[in-house]
Amino acid sequence: MILDLERFQTQAGPRWSNLESLLVAIEGRPDRRLNPVEAEQLQELYAQAAVDLNRVTHGALAPELRQYLERLVARAYTELHYVPPTRSELWQPRRWLRIFTLFPETFRRQSRYFALSMLITLLGCALGGLAVRYDPAAVDVLLPANYLRNPAQRVHEEEQAKNQDRHSTQAEAAFSAQLIRHNVEVAMLAAALGVTFGIGTALLLFENGVLLGAVAVRYTQQGFGLFMSAWLLPHGVFEIPSILIAGQAGFYLARVLLRRREDRDVRQSMREWLVLIAGTAMMLAWAGVMEAFFSQHHEPVLPYWFKVAFGGAELALLTVYLVLIGRRKTDAEADNRVPAETK
Amino acid sequence: MTGSQPMRWATTAELTIATPEGVLFRLPLAGPASRLYAMLLDIAIVLGTVNGIGLLIYWIFAKAPGFGVMVITLAEFAIGFAYGALLEGFWNGQTIGKRLFHLRVIDQSGLTLRIEQAWVRNLMRVFDALPFAYLVGGLSVLSNPLMQRFGDRVAGTLVIRQSPLVAPGEEFWTHQKYNSFMDYPTVAMKLRRAATPELASLIQDALRRRNELASYARREIYRELAAYLQTEISPFPDELVEMLSDEQYLINAAGVLFGDQRLSRLHG
Numbered sequence: 001m002i003l004d005l006e007r008f009q010t011q012a013g014p015r016w017s018n019l020e021s022l023l024v025a026i027e028g029r030p031d032r033r034l035n036p037v038e039a040e041q042l043q044e045l046y047a048q049a050a051v052d053l054n055r056v057t058h059g060a061l062a063p064e065l066r067q068y069l070e071r072l073v074a075r076a077y078t079e080l081h082y083v084p085p086t087r088s089e090l091w092q093p094r095r096w097l098r099i100f101t102l103f104p105e106t107f108r109r110q111s112r113y114f115a116l117s118m119l120i121t122l123l124g125c126a127l128g129g130l131a132v133r134y135d136p137a138a139v140d141v142l143l144p145a146n147y148l149r150n151p152a153q154r155v156h157e158e159e160q161a162k163n164q165d166r167h168s169t170q171a172e173a174a175f176s177a178q179l180i181r182h183n184v185e186v187a188m189l190a191a192a193l194g195v196t197f198g199i200g201t202a203l204l205l206f207e208n209g210v211l212l213g214a215v216a217v218r219y220t221q222q223g224f225g226l227f228m229s230a231w232l233l234p235h236g237v238f239e240i241p242s243i244l245i246a247g248q249a250g251f252y253l254a255r256v257l258l259r260r261r262e263d264r265d266v267r268q269s270m271r272e273w274l275v276l277i278a279g280t281a282m283m284l285a286w287a288g289v290m291e292a293f294f295s296q297h298h299e300p301v302l303p304y305w306f307k308v309a310f311g312g313a314e315l316a317l318l319t320v321y322l323v324l325i326g327r328r329k330t331d332a333e334a335d336n337r338v339p340a341e342t343k
Numbered sequence: 344m345t346g347s348q349p350m351r352w353a354t355t356a357e358l359t360i361a362t363p364e365g366v367l368f369r370l371p372l373a374g375p376a377s378r379l380y381a382m383l384l385d386i387a388i389v390l391g392t393v394n395g396i397g398l399l400i401y402w403i404f405a406k407a408p409g410f411g412v413m414v415i416t417l418a419e420f421a422i423g424f425a426y427g428a429l430l431e432g433f434w435n436g437q438t439i440g441k442r443l444f445h446l447r448v449i450d451q452s453g454l455t456l457r458i459e460q461a462w463v464r465n466l467m468r469v470f471d472a473l474p475f476a477y478l479v480g481g482l483s484v485l486s487n488p489l490m491q492r493f494g495d496r497v498a499g500t501l502v503i504r505q506s507p508l509v510a511p512g513e514e515f516w517t518h519q520k521y522n523s524f525m526d527y528p529t530v531a532m533k534l535r536r537a538a539t540p541e542l543a544s545l546i547q548d549a550l551r552r553r554n555e556l557a558s559y560a561r562r563e564i565y566r567e568l569a570a571y572l573q574t575e576i577s578p579f580p581d582e583l584v585e586m587l588s589d590e591q592y593l594i595n596a597a598g599v600l601f602g603d604q605r606l607s608r609l610h611g
Contacts, residue, residue, distance in 0.1 A: 006600070027435065050366040057367070063544045070368040071505075077362055079456050170409025177416035184420070185469060192470035195493050212372050253497065270498065277466060 005024075009065070012052050016072060020044040022077050046076035091094070101326040103279030106272050107245065108146050108323070110252050117247030120202050121240075124209020130216040131210075142214040151224045158231075158298045169293075176292030183239060183284045187246035196251025201250030208243060230304035233311025235291035237318060241285035249276035283318075290314075344363040351593060360453040370453065372490045373446045374584040375481060382477075384440035389426050393419045424465055427450050431540040432461035451489065467494030513549065523587070524595040527579055531599045534577035542576075543600045546593055553590075565589035572596055 022042055026032055034042060053069040058205070096215030107114065158225035186204075219228035256269045390444035397415045404600045430438045436448035436456040448456050448464070471480030471492045480492035489501050524531050549564055556564065569589040573579065584592065 007516055047364075050364065053366065053368065055607070063540055063547070070370075073366060073368045074360070074370060074453060077360075077366070077368070077453060078449075121596055168409070170407060173407075173409040174416070176414035177413035181416055187467045189464060192467050195467070195497055270459050273457060274462055274466075322542045 005065070008052075008055070012048075014106045015045060016052075016069070019049055019072060019076060023072075023079060027075075034079070042060050042080060045131060046073065046080055049073050049076060073153050073244070090251070099275065099278055099282075102275050103282070104322045106275045107279065108327075110248060110272065110276070113255070114186060114244060114248040116225035116251050117201075117205055118245040120205045120214070120247070121209035121244060124206040124211075125213030125216070126209075128210035128213030128215075130213075132214045132217045133221070139214075139218065143218060144212060151219045151222045151228070155224050155227050155298075158227075158296075159300075172292040172296070176288045179291050180285050180288030181194050183242070184281050187243055187284060188277060190243060190246040191249035191253065191273070192274075194250035195257065196254075197258065198251050198254030201254070205243070205247045212240070226304050226308070229311070230298070230302075230307035231295060234295045234307055234314065235287045237311050237315040238283045238287035238290065242280045242287065245276055245283070246280045249273050249280070252276065268274070272289065291343040351388045358451075358453075358503070362453075368453075370449070371504040373504050374490070375484050377444050377446060377504070378484070378502055381440035381444040381446050382436070384443060385427065385438050388439055389422055392426075393422055396422075424468075427468075428458075428462045429464040431456060431465070432458035436461075441502075445504055446502050447505045448495075448500050448502050451491075451495075451501050456500060458501050463496035463498040464500050467492075467497055468495070475594050522595050522598045523583055524579060527583070530577050530579050534572070534596060534599050538572075538600055543597075546572075546597050547601065550590075550593055550597055562589070565593055568593055569596075 012228075022038065022045065026034065026038070030262075049069060053066070053073050054067045056069055061323050128142055131142060190201050190204050193204060216228065219225060253273055256273070294302075294310075298304075354373075357371050358366060359369050361367050393415070396418055397411075400411050400414050400418075401408070404414070427438055431441075431448050434442075437446070441447060443601060448461070450456055450460065456521075468480075471477055471494050472481070473479045480494070482493045483496070484490050487496070489495075491501055495501055524534075549568060553561060566589045568590040572592070573584060587595070
């Protein structure tokens, strides 16, 4: 069939204009919602435009007209099949506060990936610790920074307050922001490396574990175990678990990608990933503040036992938060909330 | 609405969506160059905003510069990610750069981008930007038929071109007072049937861009096109063709191909 384009365009043109006007009106609204009359009208005009497109595709050499109709049909298809979130939801404080319960709920739902993160990090710790313990040559390789290689010198400097310039409130504020930014970037990278099917995430966690194990053994070997605990615990009890949770997000992403053909509820899957990253960022913000304002102060300013006890208390609170918050609600809604990929 | 998923497949430059209702439409994919330009513009906007806010913060915290640095460091970091995610999520899949370069991020099934997808594709930039200058993301775009960087693959999104379109106007060659090719309806019919859409577009483009072409290039292109149509597609009588310039030959051919329906009416 050869289409009489001129007549066709004359007849169908008003329909297309109506559809375009309706789409412009809908797209210009903040919530882009349709009332029943508009929905019916849109459905009808979409169906007619789709038929027109089909006629042009098969019955005429009219590339520009086809392109125009394709665009029109695509826009109408989008509006018919999907209702985007409203902008007003962005400004609902209760919605944002939900993150504080969503995070531990998600953490528990995907806890097996946290266990995997912890296992890999512990393996790294063991390797780093054993290497430093039994192979002195490994110290230079595993601990490149001088302050990590020579605990005695570091402890002396810190206790004599030789880094006093870093301890003004001003400097600590700037330092804390840099720490937060750097740590969040590393955590996001660990989570994003899940796209390498978890291999990149595993390598990053393992490297982190090796460094941690090497430092712990080096300081303990030379009799500075208490100093190291007091130095690391106040911020480390948040920083280290947050990197583990970032790894958890990375392994979760790897699993989602591997099972994507089976699991089509990508929206729910990606929401879980985002919640884990948001929770990690919150934890790292706290860790950054603690590291800059608290961890860098040593005896005689702050007794080591106090810093260790403070770190222990923080860890207990974090554990309670991650293990208990939202548990009752989660149990009640378990059937509805378990994402497809864990079924 | 139907619950079944739309089908999709991609050629090198476009994505074809087949909706559950059986409607087929194509979406032109954005190339790496236009995406790069849009990204550079967005980076410039973010840097400008951050620096503007920075000056304000330094002024506010003049007596406590450490706090100023803290606020700027965190603001720069947050704005860098939130700019793309919030604008794409709530502004029709477009940042300012994308809107100026007529690009749009959509769900890979042809639907509107969701806010979760916008956040995921923007957070994944930390991976796509590795090891420097978006090398990983760039290689991913070049190696993927849907031109997706890794962030797009994870979020299930893609970037399309969305230049403004208006319903095509009536071209001058479809409304000539007289088209000598119409005196030979059988040959003209053969031309309509044998010409592919690509060939028709080529003729249309060649005529449209007449004034953009250098005269020698125009002569050569028109000569080759006319010769091809005459020898390979539909040979009009020599006595007619000898009287026409190559350009007039193409104008007449376009009149046959695009919209002069006297031919249809003759055969109606």
